Ligand code: HEM
């Protein structure tokens with residue numbers, strides 16, 4: 199009772215505070231003309247800077263990017279505007295703290311008390327419903343599981359982690375979801391409370407165990423990301439929920455896929471893909487395919503939404519075997535959300551396909567045991583820590599290690615590769631097939647991705663061997679952990695110093711504090727939740743699917759001619775070519791020369807028609823999957839994110855370009871329905887960036903969380919980071935470029951020089967290849983890592 203009362207008082211005081219701000223301070227500011235109304239530019243949708251933003255935020259407000267202050271969207275909130283960090287990017291004065299998830303802001307406003315009887319009923323029912331779910335899964339295991347030779351199986355390989363701990367927690371996530379559904383059906387809770395995340399009710403039937411962190415902090419970051427944040431030990435760790443910039447849009451408020459604003463179903467994801475995501479080449483004039491490949495590599499480090507499975511991790515099938523129909527409801531797993539193929543679909547209909555398989559992502563129980571809407575689980579640590587290289591589960595981590603602090607390798611006549619697997623990870627198993635073992639199940643998905651896993655494995659071993667030479671008394675584990683710490687730092691440095699500026703352009707890098715300065719960094723904020731947001735994972739970061747080229751051009755380095763052109767589906771889950779000499783060197787060079795595709799609503803058929811086809815005449819459609827995944831995660835429509843970042847919503851289809859307008863209108867009922875991933879791809883890139891404003895802000899926010907919310911971030915000094923580098927060591931790490939990583943770990947059979955900026959086309963003036971052993975491609979002096 200008392201706690202309830204105090205909670206209500208707290209909420210009341212909080213609302214009063216906001217009221218004072220909105221009703222008193224802001225109008226006052228307006229009167230003294232510090233803040234003006236904003237106007238909209240009809241061409242760009244941007245607000246005009248007719249206003250003079252606050253120089254200093256009033257009442258202890260902090261000037262933050264709008265995307266980091268969800269409270270500014272509340273009806274009636276008049277957060278004053280401000281300039282972000284000496285840029286012309288406009289932020290808002292935020293009074294609810296910075297970079298929290300939408301739920302945190304709303305927690306204080308939730309709500310009624312639920313009777314003990316209602317709660318007990320919900321607990322009992324949730325147990326029963328979980329059992330029904332598991333029984334049905336068991337039953338389906340014996341009848342319908344996905345055929346391992348179908349294209350959808352490649353999808354399963356990309357998504358399922360088969361992690362036992364994850365599976366157990368996901369069951370807890372489901373049970374809590376059932377309890378929330380029951381309470382809602384009993385009307386013990388309102389729609390409004392569900393929309394707020396119901397975070398006041400922290401007595402869910404399943405409560406995830408809270409891990410214990412050692413009293414003194416570990417020098418090395420943990421494997422799953424636990425104990426990074428001293429106040430919230432699980433923040434950013436594996437098997438926790440994704441964050442959210444805005445509350446979800448589920449049609450039942452709990453987990454059902456989003457519906458149209460008019461209440462009808464949304465257009466089929468495949469229909470949207472088929473109408474909009476055409477295959478057209480628009481080469482980037484600056485960025486190369488290495489930039490693309492690095493993006494996918496980063497994605498797998500921070501995000502892996504593991505789908506539900508049956509039995510011992512078998513893939514779920516939602517369609518009949520040949521895809522000519524949906525399975526009847528009693529044979530469909532409850533995690534199924536298959537995609538319909540309409541009669542207008544000229545491609546899939548020629549194969550009589552009417553159903554594309556799609557399985558939903560597992561759910562995470564909330565860390566504070568609260569009940570509410572579904573939240574999807576991340577199957578990797580959210581941090582940029584190379585979890586996909588080193589592994590997350592203990593057994594895997596050990597299995598990947600070799601004596602001497604090394605990562606295990608397969609020695610292919612003197613060249614090192616990650617260990618070869620038993621081929622079950624390959625999509626097609628021929629005699630010459632070979633797949634590689636790495637920290638996650640994705641390494642073989644694309645040959646250039648397998649190349650990255652190879653290069654970083656080699657880099658770890660190169661550093662480990664050097665450390666062992668310098669510090670002869672270090673034992674195995676010390677060498678391994680120190681090498682891992684250094685490699686993680688090199689990688690973070692490349693992400694923030696080389697890759698991100700090319701993605702976001704200078705303004706946003708400055709506005710979000712994503713630059714690095716000499717010496718230790720000062721951006722750490724223990725109140726920042728680093729969790730990867732659903733908007734980043736399902737939509738903004740998937741801008742990368744638009745920059746993929748359907749063909750890899752592999753040059754002959756002796757003649758400079760194209761040696762071979764590979765259609766990418768031929769090298770998905772089939773990376774054996776890497777073993778053929780001198781393919782690896784040639785692939786590296788090809789990726790630096792070949793332009794990436796531009797970010798636009800065009801996508802190669804290699805991804806939208808033939809993905810993972812593995813010898814079949816058709817494959818699966820990644821564009822349709824992306825759209826469906828957004829809906830699976832309850833991601834709100836594109837317009838809601840425009841509002842969040844301060845752009846006006848698109849009210850009419852004809853506010854888009856003529857071609858896009860017609861196509862959008864042919865599938866969506868209203869612009870308010872457009873999926874975030876689709877809308878984001880339709881935007882013109884910001885100046886100096888490759889993506890438009892909505893994606894740019896979602897991406898910048900995420901990378902700022904991954905920096906500000908990571909105690910072990912490589913730049914953090916000893917007062918923050920228990921594993922801080924000395925200033926001398928840090929200065930060496932900051933010399934490393936991706937070109938150096940490539941130079942140090944290539945085969946070196948044909949390749950001896952590389953462009954200094956490995957993410958920019960090598961044929962551009964000023965970025966011509968320089969010899970790997972020249973001073974143009976700097977590296978670090980490892981002697982700084984000799985213990986004295
Ligand atoms: C090289 C070709 C690529 C292929 C074949 C590929 C394939 C896939 C597949 C099959 C998924 C799972 C989709 C789902 O079920 O939701 C996925 C997810 C994803 N992709 Fe790609 N992708 C490629 C490149 C990229 C690039 C270049 C980027 C970024 C720059 C990227 C970013 C992502 C992200 C962020 C996810 C979500 C990851 C998760 O949480 O599971 N991908 N991709």
Ligand SMILES: [Ca+2]
Nearest residue numbers: 499579581585
């Ligand atoms: Ca990670």
